Amino acid sequence: MTSIDSEVVLLACAGSAPAPRPLPLHGSRRPRTLPDIPRIDLSGPPDRSNIDPILRDRSPRRVIVAGGDADLAAVVLRLLRTERLDVEIAYLPAGPTPATRAWGLPHGRAAAELAVAGTAGPVPLVRDDNGGVLVGRGEISPIVGECWCDQHLVLRGRGPRLVVVPTPDGIAVRAGRSRRPPDGTLRPLPPKIPSGRGSAVGRAVQIGGEPMTVVHDGVTHPRLVPRWTWFRHTEDLLLVRA
Template sequence: MEQVLLTCGSHGSRRLPTPSGVPTVALPARPGKADLDPVLAANPRRLVVAGDDADLAAVLQRLLRSDRLDVELAHLPTRGSDAAKAWGLPSDVDLAFDGKASPVPLVRDDSGGVLVGRGEVRGMRGECYCDDVLVLRGTAPRLVAAPGPGGVGVRAGRTGRLPDGRTRAVDLRARSGRGEAVGRTAQLGGEPMTVVTDGVAHPREVRRWTWYRHTTDWLLVRP
């Protein structure tokens, strides 16, 4: 099987023009192993995911766990998608089915999840390092992480804007400060925090959290 269109959750009601012969599989929101393994058993070359960022992350996570990162992924994003912003993805059906896939960094976390668009902690108190760059010491109304060509970017600030690839290091001698950086690993530590990944809150508060670049990239269709 060459390509499969996956419509996730309420996005199954979207009427999408698809090439002749491409099957459509309706799945629940954030599909899991039981939903995706029958699709993967047909050995598709490409999965086109119509859904939000959490749906795309769920599909990518299953590819990672089943050792199927050879399968290409295309995303037909919803309005306001942070994955679309991070990777420059238009809502373009022709691109999704006919575009070229290329390797991009796969960002994971230490709880077994993946990050495709936005990771966020609000009201953080503690420290954050991106590789050896200090990004936060003290408090930040919003600390935001995002994947990108350089790995994982992280930004501590007020507005919640996604990292833009720049580096603004906090002086290691400073008692407090906020900055941003991009690298292979972002490590957070401090008072109990709730981490929200692609719109889904972690089920419990944590004192430490790590996002890091996996050793193998994933295949994403993009302009």
């Protein structure tokens, strides 16, 4: 991206930290600062009522999301639902989050500079079968049941925790005690094993068992579910990363 224009908007989600300003940018014919970008302050969580009109009326080429992982996921969901995955997404969090760790993104002033002057590239867009998306971290704790990642068995029986994160290579999952995000290590279980915990990375993670509580991007699903699936969408997300 070589210039900033009216096709770039900053969505300041409720409760987000103030964006660093002024932010001098280099590499363009005249210095630009973050205040040059139209800022839209959202009074409530991002949803169809406040995001869809912006996408329709402004038709932005890039949207900068100032907020948390749940806000980023909500905006990405509206891009998916309105068939606007051609819109570039930049993330401006106040501090490190599961999404910044998953995608190697900065925070604070460095995030603001990247959001304005960085280049967008395709990354896997992870959806779930309950109508949502995952941008940072999914967790089920505890869990009793079975989990498969593509053809790889990751969990059978009882586990203290199952963690799922999006990665450039797909969806990484690990069963175990650790709260650390999975690193994509392929350590599947033998298919006939009576119980055990492993890890994998692939296009889809399917989970079934006793009713479980699913937390995705810090938001707890409103009801217990006996099964859950995260899967890679057929179209990628355009994320500003470099």
